[in-house]
Amino acid sequence: MENVLSILFCLSLLYLALTSRVKHCVNVLQAQGIILAVINTLPLFHHFTLGEIILPAALLGIKGVLIPFYIRKIITDLDIKDPIEPTIQQFTFIMLVITLMSAVFVASGILAKSTEINIIPFASGFSAIITGILVIIFRKKLLVHVMGFLAMENGIFLFGSAIAFKLPVIIELGMLLDIFVVVFLMGIALNKISTTLSGFEAAQLRRLKD
Amino acid sequence: MALMNIFEGLASLFFVLLFAPLFAGLVNKQKAMMTGRVGAPVWQPYYDLFKLFRKETIRAKSASFISGLSPAINFAAVIIAASMLPVCNAHPLISFKGDIILFAYILGTARFFQILAAMDIGSSFEGMGASREASFAIFVEPIFFFTLGSIAFITGFTSISDIYRSIAMDRMSYTVFIVVCSISFFILAVTECSRMPVDDPNTHLELTMIHEVMILDNSGQDLFFYQYSGNIKLLIYIVLETAFYYPLGAGLTAVGVTIFALNILFVSFVLAGVETVTSRFKLKDMPHYLLFAAAIGILNLLIFTFNK
Amino acid sequence: MFSLRDMFFISMLIQAASILAPVFIGGQRRASALAHITLVAGLITGFISSFLAVFFPMAHTVGTGFFGLPPEYFRFDPLALYFLCVVQAVAIPTAVFSYSYLEHYIGEGRSVKSLYVFFAGMLIATQMVVTINHAIVFLVFWEATSMSAYLGMIFEKEKKEVQKGSFYYFVMNHVVIFLLYIFFFILHRQTGSWLLSDFRVVTGNSGLTALLFLLALAAFGMKAGFMPFHFWLPRAHPIAPSTISAFLSGIIIKLGIYGLFRAFQILSPAPLWIGWLVLVVSMITAIFGVWYALAQHDIKKLLAYHSVENIGIIGIGMGIGFIGSAYANIPMQILGFGGALLHVLNHAVFKSLLFLGSGVINNNLGTRNIELMGGIVHKAGFFVFLFLTGSVAICGIPPLNGFVSEFIIFNSFFTAARELKEYYPLMMLVSAVGLAFVGGLAVACFTKINAIMFLGTQRGETKPFHVSAYDYISLGVLALLCVVIGFCPVPFINAVNNVVSGIVPQGGAELLNINWLYITVIFTLFSAVALAMYFISKAMRKKFGFRESDAWCCGYNRLGPRMQYTASSFADQINDIARAPLGYHKKGRAGEGIFPPSSGFESHSADLVDNRIIVPGYKKFISLMSAIRLPGNTDIRYYVAYILIMIIVYSVVGFLWH
16 A cells, blocks of 8 residues: 555656646645655554654644645745746656656665665655755746755655654654744745845846855 | 457457447547537447548649558558457457567558658648657657556566456556556557547647648548548557456456446546546647656556565 | 589679779770679679578588688678678669669769779678688778778769768778777787687686677777767768768668677677667667657758667667677577667668669759658659658568568567566566657658658759669669568578577577568558558549549648748657757747748757767867977878888887787
C-alpha cells in the first residue's frame, strides 16, 4: 500500500514538473500532503497508539490544509498571474527530471543491497528533493520557488518513512512547524517585495542588493 | 486444434471489421447524451460509410498516384494490425514471436502514406495537418513500447497475444503496474485515434484540426477507406486497452464474452466521458502531454523493476 | 573451372583495365562508354563469384589460384566475402548510373576523365580493402580508397564550398590512418606477424585490449561517422558528385564497420564497458543523426545525416553483440551482429538508391535546396516511385528491407532482456524505445522530403525533368533489391548467419529461428490486400463517377505554388520540441498593417558537435600552429628540408633505442 501511494506521489511530482499553472502546483502540493498523511497513518493500522496519531494529523492539517490555503491567499492577495514562466523548454526540463529520477531509482536499487531501506518510498522521496531543486533552478516566479521548496520537504518526509529507524515524533513535528514558519515568512517577504517591486521574479531580486 | 485457432482468428478479425463503426457510433451517442443532446443513432457510422462508398470521387488537380494508393495501404495496414489482436483472449490470426514490433511498425506504414497523401494536395491546410500528425507520431511508438513493450521485456514474451495472456493480477505490485500501464496506453489510444484532448473529431475549423484536415480533400471511396480504417484503428486500440483487464475473466465462454463486452462498453463510456469534460489542448502543449504519458510509463517501469 | 581467388583477380584486372580507356581514347563519350562497359563487366564477373560464395557457401572453393601472389595476403573468409558482395552489389548500379551522370557533365563541356579514374580507383581499392589480409597492404589500400574518394570529391574544385567541405574529409582520413598505424603496430609487436588473421592479444592483458579497442573505435568509428566524429559526413557528401557520395555513404563508411568487425575478431571477447560504450554512443548517434537530418533543407546534407543515423542503428546491433560477447552469450552475439550485418547490406542498397536519386534531381533542377522543388511526380512518376521505395525502406517500416534488419535488432533486445535478467530488461526496453523513436523521426523526415520534393506543384522555376534509361536501370535494380530483401529475407538471413558463425565460432540458429516465413506471408498478404483495395476503389470510381477539381482552400481559388507548405514549416513542430539540443533557431517577420510589407520565416539548425567542438577546436588549433614561426614559413622547399631533418632525427632516435 505504501508503494502504491509512493507511485501516486511520484506521478504528482511529474505533474508538478509538467504543469504550467501556479494553481495546479498548489493542488499538487495539497495532494502530496494528503498522501503523506495517509502514508504516516498506515503503520497505525497494525499498532495503534494515540501519541503517534499526532504526526499524521499535523501533516494533514499543515500540509493538506493550512499551507495550500495560505498560498492560495497569497495568490489572490498579490494578484499573481497563473502561468509559470520556465527558463528552459518544458521538453528539456521533463527529460532532465525523468533522467535524474531514473538515476535515483537505479542508485537506490544499488543502495538497497547493502542497507535496510524500502526502495520505492526512499527513491520517491529522493526524486521529490531533486524535482524540488530543479523547479527552483528553472522557474522564474518566486512563489513557485516556495513550492519547489515544499516539494523538497515532502520528499524529506517520505524519506523518513522509508528508513528503518524511526525519528522521534517531536522532531518531525518540529520540522513541520519549521516549514510552516518558512512559508509564512516567505509570504510576508513577498508582500513586502510587492510594495517595492512590481514583479515576483527571482531575476529581479538582483536589484535588491545593497 | 490448428484449425480451431484459424477459425478463432478469422472470427476476431471479422468482429473487429464488423463492429468498428458501431463502437465509434456508441462513443458519439454517449458523448451526445452526456452533453444533453439526443445525438445521432448508434448505427450512424454505418450509414455514413455506406453513403461514402456510393459517392462520386473528387480529387484535387494536383493529386498524384499517392492519393490513390494511400487509402488502400491504410486499409491493408489496419487489417494486418487487426488480425494480430487477441479479441476476447481468442487466438489471433497472426501471432508469432516478435509480432509486437510488426504491429507498431505496420501502423507506421499507414501513417507514412497518410502523411504523404495529405501533402499530395499541395494545400497548406493538409500540410498543417500532416506536420502535426508527423510530430505527434514520433511519441506514439515510444509510448507503445513503454506500456505494452515493457510487459514484453519483463515477461520475455514477444507476441501480443502471449503478452496479454501472461498478465495475471495476483500480486498487488503487478496489478498496480498493469493499471498504470493501461492509463498510459489510454493516452496513446487517444493520440493515435485523434480523439479529444489531442484532436477534436468534431471541430469545424481547418486550422485546429489534425486528422480531419489531412483528409479534407478526399471524398467518395477514398474517404470511405480512410474513415473505415480510422474506425477500425480506434477499435484496435480499445481492444488492446481492455485486454489489460482480461484477467478479470474475459474468455471464450458465455460469461467471458459478456465480461469482454462490458469491458468494451465501459471503455467507450470512459472515452465519451473524457471527451465531454476535457477540451482540446493547445497544439504547443501536446508534446508535453505525450511526454507525460511516456514519463508515466518510465516511472511505472522503474518502480516495478525495483520493487523486489 | 576457376576458383574464387582466380575469379576475383580476373575481375580486378578487368576493372583496372577500364581505367586505361580514358587514358588512351581521346573522345570523351567513347572513352566513357568503353570504360563503363569494361568496369561493369569486371564488377559483374567479381559479383557472380562472390555472390555464389556468399549464398552457396558449400559449393565454392577458395583455391590457391595460379597468380603469383602469396595466398596468405588475401583472406576470403565469410566476413570478407560478405562485404565484397555488398560492395560489388552496390558498385554495379552505381557504375551504370555513373555513365549517364558523366554524360551530363560531358554535355556541359567538362572533362570527366579524372572523375572516372578516381571513381573506378575508389571501387577497386574498396574491393581490395575488404579482402586484404596484410596489415601494411591494408593500410595502403585504405588510404587509396580514401584519397581516390577525396580526389573524386573535389571534381568541382573551383567552388569554394567544395574546397572547404572536402578539407574536413581529408583531415579526418589522416587522423584515421594515423590511429590505424598505431593500432596495427601495437598488434604487430604483440604477434610478430603482419597478417590480420594472425593478430592476437595475449589473453589476460585487459589493459592492452581496452586500449586497442578504444583505438579501433576511434579510428574505424571516425570513418563510419559515429556521433562525435560525424562532422565530416554532412560536409563532404553535399559537395561530392552523386556517384562519389552514393558510394561514400553506401559503402565507404561501412568500411569502418568492417574494420570494427575485424578488430572484434582480433580482440574478442570485448570488455563489458566497451559494449555499453558502443551501445550508448550508437543510440545518441542514431537519435541525433535523424533529428539533425530533419532540420536540413539541402537534400544531400539531409541524406548524409541519415547515414549517421543508420550507422547508429548498425552500431546498436554491434553494441548488443559486444555485450553478448562480454557475457559469453551466443544468442545475443548472433542476433546483434546479424542485425548489424544485414543492416549494412540494407543501408548500402537504399542509401545508394537515395543518393543516386538525389543526383538525378540535382542534375535536372540544378539545386539541392528542397524548398525550391515540388511537383516532380507529375513529370517523372516512376522515378518518384523508385525514390519512394528507398524512403520507405530507410524508415524501417514494412514491407521493405529496412524493417527486416531492425526486426532482428529488436529481437536482439528481447533476447538480451531474457538472457541476462537483472536490470537488462529495463536497459533493453530503453534501447528499444530509442530505436522506435528513431523510426518515428525517420518517418517524419522522409515524408517531409518526399512530399516537398515530389508532390504538389513546382516552387522554383519550372524546368523539364529528364531521367535517362541508365538512371532507371540503376535505381530500379536497387529498388528491386529493397523489395526482394523485404519480402523474401530467408536467403539473405542464411548468408548473414553464415558470416556471423565466422565471427562467433560456436554458432547457433537464432537468426534462422525467427519466423521469417510469417514475415513473407504477412507482407504478401499486406500487398495483396492493398492492391485488391486499390483495384476495388478503381472499379468503384468507374461505377460511381470520378472527377478532378481544385483543392479546398476556404473558397479561395488561386492556390499558388508558393502557398504550399514548406519543408521548414513541416519540420518546425518537431524541431521546436528540442530547441536547445538541436541548436534550432528561427527568424520570422510578420507583416502588419493594412498594406503589410513582405513577411517571411526561416529556420536553421546548428549541429552542436560541429559548432561547439569541431569548428572552435579547429580554429584554436590553427591559431596555435600559426604561432610557431620557423624560417621560410611560406616556402615549400623549407618544408621539404624540415621533413628531411625529421627523418634523420627519427632514424637516430630509433637507432639509439635499439
